[in-house]
Amino acid sequence: MIRHNHRVNQMLDYFADCRFPKTEPIWIPALWNECGYVSTLDSKDGEILVEPARFMVKHLQYLLELSSDYAHTDQADLDDSVIYCSLLRYSSAWDYTHTGNIQSGTFLKFMILLPLLKKMNVNILYLLPVTRYSNMNLKGDIGSPYAVYNLFDLDENLHDPLLDGMENLTIHDELATLVDACHLLDIKVVLDLIPRVGARDNVFLAEHPDWFYWIDLNALPGFQPPHIAGLEFFTECTPDKLETIYRSKETLSFLNQFRLPPNELDSRLWNDLKKRALESGESLLPLIEQEMGITPAPAHSDWINDVQPIWTDIAFFRLFKDPSPLVRPYLPEGQPPYVLFDTIKCNLYPGEEPNRELWDTLIEAACFQLKTYNIDGFRVDIGHTLPVPLLESMFKMIKDMKPAAILISEDLFNRNHREAAKTGYNVMLGSGWNIMTDIRVERLQDYLRELPELQIHVFACSETADTPRITSRGGTELARLMTVFNYFLPNGIPYLTTGMEVYEEQPLNCGLGDNTGGADIPKAFFNTMAINWASESTLLPLLGQLQQLKRQYANLLEPANFYLSDSQGDILIYSYYLNDELFSACFNLNPDQEQTLRTELIYPGQKKTSLLLESEQGGWNRLSSEGTYEMRPYEAVVLITELIK
Structure with a gap:
């Protein structure tokens, strides 16, 4: 298979070129020095001082050498x-x-x-x-x-x-x-x-203002989705909630803040503003806000009564030109395009007229x-x-x-x-x-x-x-x-x-x-x-x-071999079992107290249990009783057990 390394080689040649302009040394974390660069100018407190071009040459050479250990495949396992x-x-x-x-x-x-x-x-x-x-x-x-x-x-x-x-x-x-x-x-x-979203002054704004939802500029301070009385915190917007949402006075007040896109609100003024922005280099959105008194609606969560603040820097794209048929009976006549819990989730509440160009x-x-x-x-x-x-x-x-x-x-x-x-x-x-x-x-x-x-x-x-x-x-x-x-x-x-x-x-x-x-x-x-x-x-x-x-245990660690062992106090255990071999991961979830693990309770019968891994070295303490261990707070261990017939 062709190795696509020509760009990396070009970059290596660039740094190796004697005509590379002299640059000041830079400090980098010593942890990054996997290539084994030794020509450091100084080192202290977990950092090393290097000449950037020389370091990059060494690093890129190492990267190319390291690549011989790997074969790039199209499919990820x-x-x-x-x-x-x-x-x-x-x-x-x-x-x-x-x-x-x-x-x-x-x-x-x-x-x-x-x-x-x-x-x-x-x-x-x-x-x-x-x-x-x-x-x-x-x-x-x-x-x-x-x-x-x-x-x-x-x-x-x-x-x-x-x-x-x-x-x-x-x-x-x-x-x-x-x-x-x-x-x-x-x-x-x-x-x-x-x-799904873009910056409120997105590059699409000039040619496609109707790809966004617009509100009255005066509504921007304090703009937020309506709180729906009678529904709990972080409630999903399911169809059975729609009537409760749209009968709410807060929702009606929220919908009243929306306006038509600027090209529909005043097409002549809109074209003048676009021309002015193009000729003067001014940003278009401030001009729209100043001259037309509207702005793209900031985005908010699609969950009802969520406590997340609104995202003042982004706005939702208007993926449908019409609202979902499920909500039309609840909307005021002449309602401008708006965004709310349901219209955000247009996977569940699609309109009938997709915005195909978008x-x-x-x-x-x-x-x-x-x-x-x-x-x-x-x-x-x-x-x-x-x-x-x-x-x-x-x-x-x-x-x-x-x-x-x-x-x-x-x-x-x-x-x-x-x-x-x-x-x-x-x-x-x-x-x-x-x-x-x-x-x-x-x-x-x-x-x-x-x-x-x-x-x-x-x-x-x-x-x-x-x-x-x-x-x-x-x-x-x-x-x-x-x-x-x-x-x-x-x-x-x-x-x-x-x-x-x-x-x-x-x-x-x-x-x-x-x-x-x-x-x-x-x-x-x-x-x-x-x-x-x-x-x-x-x-x-x-x-x-x-x-x-x-x-090492890939054949054992298959979903079909997985089972949840009984917990032991605050010790959580999950296991994999195949061909008389048992792989168990054990976790003391208590942050303050040691917990006793009895391996014979994980799987009954004669067996030989060995420690494969512990999250904290030296924390694995066997007690006087065979197969009984004391696990420290927030300790994890992995065991392998061979069952003896």
Whole structure:
């Protein structure tokens, strides 16, 4: 098979060229030095000082050498996969110049991390949005990557100044080179596709204002979805709730805030404003707000009585030109286009007149990204709310171009696994993020029972980019315990959020499972931040052990062999049994007290039990009674038992 390494070689030649402009040395985390670069100029506190060009030569040479250990395949083995989720500008952000300022991560700098990812056995890299995002209505100091300004362009901050001298190189080439480098190590690359929302000043606004929902500008301060009396917190918008929603006075007041799109409200003024913006270079949206008194409606949750704040930087695309027939009887006469719980979920509440031009553009964007960067698939942002015909058309185009494409659904609950699989997804987020917010034996047992029956693989994780860090819930001990817990789950793919490998406590976001009480803390989705890469303690050795066990016992660790053992106090146990061999993972979920594990209760009869792994070295203490052990708080152990007949 042809190895697509020409871009990587071109970059290597560029850095090796004696005409490469002299640049100042940079500090990088010592942990990144997987290539064994020895010509460091200085080192201290977990960092090394390097000449960037010389370091990149050594690193790229090492990457090419390392690639001989891997054969890139089109199809990912999801049963033997590990997903690494990265926000590139954050994952490789660092104070490279020691000026006290964190510099953005880049496509090039992230290439330095690839050997480290292989050390963690990563074979799927999931990149949070790398598309160009809006600088208007910023959240935090740099803004959300989900406020996509243009689906056909990339975030210019991900360009690396070290590449300024490389002729004819575009930022699109920089991402394509990163993808090539990943493929050399048999790492599939999945991009975040954002087809449901866009920045409120999205590039589509000028030519397609009717692709958005508009409200009176005076309604913007305090804009929020209606609270529906009589319905509980975080209630799903099912058809039986529609009458309650639309009979509510708050809903009527909410609907009254919506206005026609600017081209329909006043076509002459609209054309004048477009012309003025084009000629003067002014941003179009402020002109619309100033001269027409309307603005795109900020996006909000599709769950009724959700406490999540509205997303002031993004707006929903208007995927249908008409509302669902199910809600038309409840609408005031002449109601302008509006967005609410049901219209957001137009998978369940489609209109009868699709916005075909918008649909075609969204499909075109997916195909553009697939072709331009040679990626391996997409995680579709809130894709479970998209019209099924749109998804089916999009997936057909994607699979025509990439038959083995990885397609990840953001659906938050395992119960929707059949629908996700039927739609064409092969991986979904699932319920893990929610279960791990309240770690108790009964709760985890309920979660485990449903996993073997799933028709689709799910993220096996205790944190995501949208949740607080697991370390913030119970320290490094809990982080290690849950890493072990998630590694052997039936139909689960171990999922690592960037920074988890060094026990990072600062979140990327806290939109789900928030444990901060709503505190206004820095979040990497919106603020300039760096991971604690200089940490002395890492998950790397444990991750290596886990993957070794998973491959060693691959035939045993099949969903058909899985069963849930009886708990012992606060000790949760799940097992796999085949041919008189028993693999058991045991977890003391008590944060404060030791718990006694009796191995004879896991499976009766004569047997020989051996320790395969413990989450904390030296914590495995046998008591006087044979087969009885004391497990420390938040300790995990993995046992292998041979049954003697």
